[in-house]
Amino acid sequence: MDLRLTADELAFRDEFRAFVRDNLPDDIRERMRLGYAPRKDDTVRWQRILNQRRWAAFNWPREYGGPGWTPVQRMIFLEENQLAPAPEVSSFNITMIGPVLIQFGTEEQKRRFLPRAANIDDWWCQGFSEPGAGSDLASLKTAAKRDGDDYVVNGQKIWTSTAHQADWCFCLVRTDFAAKKRQEGISFLLIDMKTPGITVRPIISIDGSHHLNEVFFDEVRVPAENLVGVENKGWDIAKYLLGHERTGIARLGKSKERVKFAKEMAHEMRANGRPLIEDPGFRQRVAQLEVDMKALEITQYRVVSSYEKSEPGKPDPLSSALKIKGTELLQATTELAMDVGGPLAMPDWAQELEALSNEPELGPGWASEATKSYLFLRAASIYGGTNEIQKNILTKAVLGL
Numbered sequence: 001m002d003l004r005l006t007a008d009e010l011a012f013r014d015e016f017r018a019f020v021r022d023n024l025p026d027d028i029r030e031r032m033r034l035g036y037a038p039r040k041d042d043t044v045r046w047q048r049i050l051n052q053r054r055w056a057a058f059n060w061p062r063e064y065g066g067p068g069w070t071p072v073q074r075m076i077f078l079e080e081n082q083l084a085p086a087p088e089v090s091s092f093n094i095t096m097i098g099p100v101l102i103q104f105g106t107e108e109q110k111r112r113f114l115p116r117a118a119n120i121d122d123w124w125c126q127g128f129s130e131p132g133a134g135s136d137l138a139s140l141k142t143a144a145k146r147d148g149d150d151y152v153v154n155g156q157k158i159w160t161s162t163a164h165q166a167d168w169c170f171c172l173v174r175t176d177f178a179a180k181k182r183q184e185g186i187s188f189l190l191i192d193m194k195t196p197g198i199t200v201r202p203i204i205s206i207d208g209s210h211h212l213n214e215v216f217f218d219e220v221r222v223p224a225e226n227l228v229g230v231e232n233k234g235w236d237i238a239k240y241l242l243g244h245e246r247t248g249i250a251r252l253g254k255s256k257e258r259v260k261f262a263k264e265m266a267h268e269m270r271a272n273g274r275p276l277i278e279d280p281g282f283r284q285r286v287a288q289l290e291v292d293m294k295a296l297e298i299t300q301y302r303v304v305s306s307y308e309k310s311e312p313g314k315p316d317p318l319s320s321a322l323k324i325k326g327t328e329l330l331q332a333t334t335e336l337a338m339d340v341g342g343p344l345a346m347p348d349w350a351q352e353l354e355a356l357s358n359e360p361e362l363g364p365g366w367a368s369e370a371t372k373s374y375l376f377l378r379a380a381s382i383y384g385g386t387n388e389i390q391k392n393i394l395t396k397a398v399l400g401l
């Protein structure tokens with residue numbers, strides 16, 4: 001197997017790199033470079049610019065508004081986009097609900113939702129996890145009872161990212177409580193977040209941001225036409241969604257970008273009277289991270305090139321290794337960026353809350369953002385299937401234990 005990009009792939013990379021250089025709005029680029037999380041408007045603006053070229057829905061076939069790229073092209077796109085650094089396209093819209101509707105949706109659902117998801121005219125969120133159902137998702141209890149032309153939904157979701165900004169939620173609900181196996185009796189519903197009876201309550205995370213929510217459903221009426229696939233067969237759809245091609249799961253471009261930024265800032269910061277970049281301990285740490293990123297890059301090539309041969313929705317179980325190593329590196333590289341800030345990386349929570357907004361920042365904005373990013377990314381080894389669960393998958397599927 002050749003672990004290098006072909007001439008065509010290199011040309012593709014250069015074309016996309018030039019496009020980002022010429023089209024990413026300067027204000028977004030600067031905020032992203034300094035390590036700020038993209039605002040909703042940043043994501044929407046950039047996704048729409050990409051969508052004008054059919055590039056936003058990067059993993060969809062051409063007939064549904066995507067570019068029809070190969071797995072390697074998709075990997076290049078994601079990495080270059082992260083390296084720019086540009087906001088990432090909405091994963092809920094592009095890598096979750098899009099492929100699900102393409103595979104399981106009715107013609108009407110595809111026509112109604114896909115173009116809007118690609119152009120982010122609808123902002124989607126994912127209503128899977130519940131207080132008693134995370135890794136053990138099949139124990140979910142949110143109920144949907146058929147009543148005439150509607151389902152009536154009652155229950156609670158938790159950890160719902162960006163639900164407070166969302167127009168629609170794709171939700172797993174229980175439609176049959178008497179089913180023999182817990183995986184049976186689950187259905188996949190599309191719920192308009194403006195429907196009466198939905199309450200969204202914020203969860204403020206350790207970085208001080210509002211990204212997560214609890215979502216409560218109280219007698220929420222959902223038209224039966226918003227069921228995706230067959231009633232009580234939603235588990236198959238959930239598996240397809242969770243296991244859908246995991247290109248980009250390692251977010252290697254983001255780790256590379258953070259190390260590049262940390263090195264840049266290490267020229268400005270000082271340690272023992274010298275620029276930090278000259279400090280042997282710092283240099284060794286950077287070298288180790290760069291070696292680890294190279295090893296992950298090679299593993300990613302191997303896994304992604306095998307996608308060409310695998311059945312859609314059934315990724316190589318080795319992509320679990322990409323998730324584990326990728327998130328470990330993401331945590332290590334954001335920690336590096338925070339450590340470069342040293343004591344200046346102490347976030348000014350008061351200013352964050354705008355309660356005392358005339359207080360001066362303790363240090364440069366990038367340094368406190370590095371700490372917030374480090375804190376938020378503690379979650380990277382939890383979301384998208386915890387790293388312990390990924391290890392279970394590897395033990396069974398790869399080691400055969």
Ligand SMILES: Cc1cc2nc3c(=O)[nH]c(=O)nc-3n(C[C@H](O)[C@H](O)[C@H](O)COP(=O)(O)OP(=O)(O)OC[C@H]3O[C@@H](n4cnc5c(N)ncnc54)[C@H](O)[C@@H]3O)c2cc1C
Pocket residue numbers: 125126127128129131132133134135136158159160161162212379382383384385386387388389392
């Ligand atoms: C930042 C963030 C964003 C999220 N966004 C969303 C979202 O948008 N929509 C959504 O539906 N969910 C979302 N989640 C929820 C996420 O999917 C769950 O947190 C995750 O699946 C783990 O479930 P849990 O939190 O209930 O933990 P649990 O499943 O209770 O796990 C607790 C601990 O036990 C370990 N564990 C559990 N079972 C096993 C096992 N069989 N073997 C070994 N170890 C095990 C876990 O690894 C973990 O360390 C988000 C979570 C976070 C942190």
